[in-house]
Amino acid sequence: MKISKEIKAALIVILGVFLFVFGFNYLKGNNILENDDVYYTEFDYNALSKSSSVTVKGNPVGKVKDIVYDINSGKTRVSFTVDDNIKFSKNSTIRLYKPGLMDNNALAIIFANDNQYAKNGDFLKSEVEQGLVDKLTGNFSELSTDLDSTLKSADTLLINLNGLVTDTSENGLKNTIAELNSTLKSFKNLSYSINGVVSKNDENIAQVLQNFKQISEDLTVLTTDLKEAQLSKSIEKLEGTLTNVNALLASVENGEGSLGKLLKDDKLYNNLEGAALQMEQLLQDMKLNPKRYVHFSLFGKKPKRYDAEGNEIEDNN
Template sequence: MKISKEVKTGILVLLGIILFIFGFSYLKGKNLLESTNIYYTEFNYNALSKSSLVTVKGNSVGKITDIIYDYKTGKTRVAFFVNEQLKFSKNSIVRMYETGLMGGNGLAIIVSDEGEMAKPGDILQSEVEVGLVTSLSKNFSGLSTDLNSTLKSTDTLMSSLNKLVTDESSKGLKATIKELNETLKSFKNTSNSVNGLIAQNDDKIAEILEKFKTTSNDLALMTDELKDANIGNTVETLKTTLTNLNGLLEKVNNGEGSIGKLLKDEGLYNNLEGATLQLEQLLEDMKLNPKRYVHFSLFGKKAKQYDAEGNEIKN
């Protein structure tokens, strides 16, 4: 099929127009072949590369198209495009994160539905997530610092130990060890002496232990006997006896009964005292004048009589 010159001319004119529009846009900084769904974000430093992935919840939704350093603000502006079907608000956050252990970073959009919907060309807020490698690096850095401090402390301790070991004074480690050895020797000699003493008196110690065993058995038997003696009843009986005795003493103290009257009746006391006095006088008189009370005669002689004052009564 032959194409007429008019068609060829029309096609050439159309291509020329398209090339003119593309070239004019390119000169103005626009690439018509790229997606127009472009968004921007900014970071304090650059750790990204072009064509790095842009994800949402781990799913790839776009790529980074350009990375530009802003000389005025000192920040790195990152341009990225996303699928036109993705809708999110201006309150969404673009997070830079590590994509793996081998390195490389990407962008993740933390989608938010609140607020005004984002439009191509908007600048979104950004944040940086500390990755596993960075965290391990920081931890190992801290561990290295702690290890250095530990090694310094160990070196100081070893220096102090060396000084203590090489110290020849009375407070040094050598003097202390020497005194400890002497103490151990003395303790060993004392132990040997005690062992010898025990060996010499082995029979006596055995005899003492046997006597102690016998005494212990006797004490056990005595305990059993006391247990069988029903001490409780004995104590109860003693308690009753003491109660009765207390009652009797109380009655005596109150002047009840013969003993109580004897102790409490002053008249009876006075009578007994007078009778005792008269009895003493009688015994004294009998001792001085026995003839007044005892008379003995072989021939039936009439006994002499005496009055109350001891004078003989003559008939």
């Protein structure tokens, strides 16, 4: 059988409404699919919330369903559900207690030893755990004391703050605000001046930045060239050359080779010194007696001869 689109749409709407109702009641603590029995009790004040636990010997067997304040009696009427598998006497007591330090208040079923079983809708008597009311009262008392102390501190703080605001001396808030305002004005003027300088030198700053960029690029190229030039190998070669030079200088220092003998041989030095002296004497003699060394004649006349002392030697031929 083919189902039409209208029927499908109706089913989807009905399912949506059911899910909405179920979810809304579930969030309120009511599960419409459960068949738990509902019971009632009342207290002089409300210390519960919806969905608070209902326990038997510490084990959860139900939860609070609704809380209503009865204006006529001045009491808080509480309805709660219990698993229908739990059987207990209608003379049992519903105790309001606190399970733990960080837990919310809960209800506990204190069984009565008889066979008069409670039925759905029965009203059960209640009690409050001993000390719970005192704790609540003490908490409110402590809260009141702390609040009073806090208000006194706040009043003192406001008085001191008011005195600080109205103080017109050098240490007062007014004077401090005035100085701060003056400082801000000076800083504002300084900012304007800096902006003016920057605006006037905009082109120069741009040129400086361009130059800095160019220098950075040149340094990058130089670094690349040095890297490609294998500077470490050049340094190694230079170290080898310096080692050879040191070895050569050591051999010269030891008098080895021609240069070493030239520097270390005293006889060679003396001979060179004597030769230099004779050269000097020869040059001196050439200055004093140039005719001994230079002979010039236009008619082919035989030049005169001189002895070692500079005397003319007569020619007998």
